[in-house]
Amino acid sequence: MAESYNICLDIGGTKVLGAIFNSKREIVYRMKKKTKAGGDSSQNVEEVIINVAKDLLEGSGIKKNQIHAIAAGAPGVINQDSGIVLFSPNLPWKNYNIRKPIEDEFGVPFYIGNDVNVGVLGEYKFGAAKGYNNVVGLFVGTGMGGGLILNGELYTGNKFKAAEYGHMILDPEGPLCNCGQRGCLEAFSSKQGMSAYIRQQVARGRKSAMAEAVSEGVFKSKALKSALNSNDPVATEAVNRACHYLAIASGNLVNTFSPEIIVYGGGVIEAVGDVFLQKILSEVDRYCMPSIRETVVFKKAALGDDSILYGALSMIKK
Amino acid sequence: MAESYNICLDIGGTKVLGAIFNSKREIVYRMKKKTKAGGDSSQNVEEVIINVAKDLLEGSGIKKNQIHAIAAGAPGVINQDSGIVLFSPNLPWKNYNIRKPIEDEFGVPFYIGNDVNVGVLGEYKFGAAKGYNNVVGLFVGTGMGGGLILNGELYTGNKFKAAEYGHMILDPEGPLCNCGQRGCLEAFSSKQGMSAYIRQQVARGRKSAMAEAVSEGVFKSKALKSALNSNDPVATEAVNRACHYLAIASGNLVNTFSPEIIVYGGGVIEAVGDVFLQKILSEVDRYCMPSIRETVVFKKAALGDDSILYGALSMIKK
Numbered sequence: 001m002a003e004s005y006n007i008c009l010d011i012g013g014t015k016v017l018g019a020i021f022n023s024k025r026e027i028v029y030r031m032k033k034k035t036k037a038g039g040d041s042s043q044n045v046e047e048v049i050i051n052v053a054k055d056l057l058e059g060s061g062i063k064k065n066q067i068h069a070i071a072a073g074a075p076g077v078i079n080q081d082s083g084i085v086l087f088s089p090n091l092p093w094k095n096y097n098i099r100k101p102i103e104d105e106f107g108v109p110f111y112i113g114n115d116v117n118v119g120v121l122g123e124y125k126f127g128a129a130k131g132y133n134n135v136v137g138l139f140v141g142t143g144m145g146g147g148l149i150l151n152g153e154l155y156t157g158n159k160f161k162a163a164e165y166g167h168m169i170l171d172p173e174g175p176l177c178n179c180g181q182r183g184c185l186e187a188f189s190s191k192q193g194m195s196a197y198i199r200q201q202v203a204r205g206r207k208s209a210m211a212e213a214v215s216e217g218v219f220k221s222k223a224l225k226s227a228l229n230s231n232d233p234v235a236t237e238a239v240n241r242a243c244h245y246l247a248i249a250s251g252n253l254v255n256t257f258s259p260e261i262i263v264y265g266g267g268v269i270e271a272v273g274d275v276f277l278q279k280i281l282s283e284v285d286r287y288c289m290p291s292i293r294e295t296v297v298f299k300k301a302a303l304g305d306d307s308i309l310y311g312a313l314s315m316i317k318k
Numbered sequence: 319m320a321e322s323y324n325i326c327l328d329i330g331g332t333k334v335l336g337a338i339f340n341s342k343r344e345i346v347y348r349m350k351k352k353t354k355a356g357g358d359s360s361q362n363v364e365e366v367i368i369n370v371a372k373d374l375l376e377g378s379g380i381k382k383n384q385i386h387a388i389a390a391g392a393p394g395v396i397n398q399d400s401g402i403v404l405f406s407p408n409l410p411w412k413n414y415n416i417r418k419p420i421e422d423e424f425g426v427p428f429y430i431g432n433d434v435n436v437g438v439l440g441e442y443k444f445g446a447a448k449g450y451n452n453v454v455g456l457f458v459g460t461g462m463g464g465g466l467i468l469n470g471e472l473y474t475g476n477k478f479k480a481a482e483y484g485h486m487i488l489d490p491e492g493p494l495c496n497c498g499q500r501g502c503l504e505a506f507s508s509k510q511g512m513s514a515y516i517r518q519q520v521a522r523g524r525k526s527a528m529a530e531a532v533s534e535g536v537f538k539s540k541a542l543k544s545a546l547n548s549n550d551p552v553a554t555e556a557v558n559r560a561c562h563y564l565a566i567a568s569g570n571l572v573n574t575f576s577p578e579i580i581v582y583g584g585g586v587i588e589a590v591g592d593v594f595l596q597k598i599l600s601e602v603d604r605y606c607m608p609s610i611r612e613t614v615v616f617k618k619a620a621l622g623d624d625s626i627l628y629g630a631l632s633m634i635k636k
Binding site for chain 2: 077087133134146150151153155156157158159160161162163164165167168169170171172179181248251252253255256257258259260286287289291292295296
């Protein structure tokens with residue numbers, strides 16, 4: 001019998017990561033393609049997805065009839081049951097059925113879920129959170145994403161909108177967040193939050209190796225890594241502040257869920273996760289109820305940039 | 319066939335509420351007994367429970383052999399599967415098997431769970447949260463208790479320690495909480511938090527109808543009701559502040575769980591819940607992600623002081 005493969009996708013606002021997995025759950029071929037998200041129409045994003053899948057087949061030499069299923073994580077509120085993207089902050093989708101065109105094109109089932117939900121699922125099935133029953137995921141990227149595994153199952157709440165604790169308010173007088181509120185975790189601890197802090201300090205005349213990296217938006221994780229390596233004071237302050245509020249948020253989540261593990265992932269953690277983990281761990285005890293703290297561990301994601309690809313794989317039914 | 323009955327108990331730090339339910343889930347007899355908790359030994363609390371159960375039988379004329387089961391809610395971390403109280407803040411129990419002596423005495427199954435967990439279960443099965451699938455409970459009493467129904471089941475997390483969001487930190491520079499941390503929801507919005515605020519204002523020379531009620535600890539809910547009715551300014555401030563932080567915490571919980579409902583219960587809500595709900599509702603929108611806010615309702619507990627009794631009833635297996 002011929003080998004069977006699955007195509008998995010991580011659909012971002014600016015790029016699509018794609019991989020082909022064999023039946024041993026190994027990645028046999030992968031690629032990355034930039035998207036011009038913001039201005040594009042739903043159809044265009046859909047075309048990018050279809051093109052990435054086709055390019056994966058062409059590049060790998062694997063035939064369309066060897067594909068068992070396609071699965072993806074994408075930003076936004078996504079009905080995993082119906083494949084309808086209810087809303088996506090960075091993609092031009094609103095109440096859009098993305099499943100149908102993909103299934104029509106390839107003739108195999110297409111699964112889709114919220115990217116961070118799917119990433120945490122990946123870490124639960126194959127990564128740092130494997131073997132734990134209650135998992136809280138915090139993904140530090142441009143924004144701050146969340147994902148929950150409760151009693152061994154992905155928890156999505158009413159209408160697939162749960163785990164938005166990136167917008168947990170930790171200081172009602174804190175900095176303005178993109179969401180319109182003040183003092184959310186995201187406003188302190190995401191790339192956006194840290195970039196805003198660095199930009200403000202630079203505007204006050206302080207020097208920072210990251211001045212250019214934040215001048216027109218959010219820094220790239222590599223720039224943060226390099227600034228921390230050179231002990232840039234402003235970057236270090238931004239990270240200390242980010243980790244302080246991540247520690248408070250982590251304590252709140254520990255007290256709320258009594259999870260076995262909090263797993264930290266996303267681009268920032270992939271780049272400078274050891275620094276973040278060390279700083280978070282140095283503070284987090286004081287924000288957890290001691291009796292609950294005893295039975296939780298804090299870990300970095302193990303699958304790095306592939307969490308979402310592996311999570312997508314784990315959504316596929318046999 | 320003779321009618322079958324269940325005995326349900328709400329075991330508090332200072333009192334035990336007891337009720338006998340008939341097979342139609344109606345309370346046919348009830349009583350309340352004070353306990354001297356703090357100093358008592360585990361055996362003494364156990365005796366109080368046994369005595370209340372016996373008094374219920376005697377007072378109602380129902381025979382021991384007509385009892386199908388006994389169930390209770392009690393403060394603390396309780397292993398619902400084994401009936402072992404791991405830790406209780408207000409009762410002298412530590413790793414104490416309370417199930418065995420009760421079952422030995424009455425020869426029927428004994429069920430026990432955390433009081434607020436059980437209270438939220440009661441509201442879910444028989445009260446304000448009936449018919450909802452994901453329920454966040456906030457019980458405002460001496461402390462601030464939590465209980466979660468997720469995907470239609472009581473969620474207790476790892477080792478039965480979940481739902482301690484009374485200790486969610488909302489302001490790292492806020493007032494000291496009993497737990498040792500600053501700015502927890504409990505430190506602002508529980509009877510303890512409100513009492514501390516009123517006591518401080520009185521110490522600063524302000525007049526309040528509640529001065530005496532808080533002079534040696536926490537007020538009784540009735541005293542708060544009466545002070546609010548007379549527009550006592552200090553009491554009103556304490557309530558406004560409590561509701562402000564309850565609104566923030568509610569927003570954080572909405573964003574975290576995307577529940578269908580947040581249900582507010584406990585002694586304070588039973589006494590002045592309409593005032594609290596109105597104030598919370600006037601603020602809460604600004605602390606919720608709008609798309610999640612759309613699909614959640616906020617309600618007062620419907621079973622009042624009987625939430626825990628009804629929740630205990632619902633733990634009993636047929």
